[in-house]
Amino acid sequence: MNEEIEEFLYREELELATIFKRAIAAAIDDTILSVLLVIILFDSLSSLQGTEQMVMFVNSFMLEFITIKIIYHLIFTTLYGATAGKMLMKIRVIEISTATNPTWSASLNRSIFRIVSEMFLYLGFLWGMMDPNRQTWQDKTAKTLVINA
Secondary structure: OOHHHHHHHHHHOOOEOOHHHHHHHHHHHHHHHHHHHHHHHHHHHHOOOOHHHHHHHHHOOHHHHHHHHHHHHHHHHHHHOOOHHHHHHOEEEEEOOOOOOOOHHHHHHHHHHHHHHHHOOOHHHHHHHHOOOOOOHHHHHHOEEEEEO
16 A cells, blocks of 8 residues: 555554445446436337447437436535445545545536546546555546545
C-alpha cells in the first residue's frame, strides 16, 4: 500500500472498503438504473415482438443510458459521498486530500472514467482488484478512495 495513503487512513481512522462490497454496490446501482430505463421505455418495449427487437431498441438508447449513469453517479457521489448501492453496502467515496465527499469536478471525473472502464471490459475495476489501495481507474484519476462508512 502506498505509504502516504496508508498513513492517511491510519490518521483519519478509516478502513478501505472491500472489493466485494464495491462490486455488490455497483451491481445494485446498475440494477436501479436498468429498472429505471425499463420503466421509461416500458410502453415502447411492450409493443415489440421478440428478444432481438427488444435488444436493438434498448441499444438505440445507449447514449441516453450512459448520460443517465454519469448524472446519477455525479449527483449522488458529490452530495452524499455514495450512490444508493454504496449506501446500502455502507461504503462511501472520499477525496484523499480532504477526507470529505468528492467535489463536483472529482465526481464528474469518477463518473466518466467509470464508463470508460465499463467500455473496456471493466479493466479499471480489475485494476482495483490488484491495486494495494483498491483504487480503480476512476479512483486514481479523481484521487479518491472508497472506505467503509
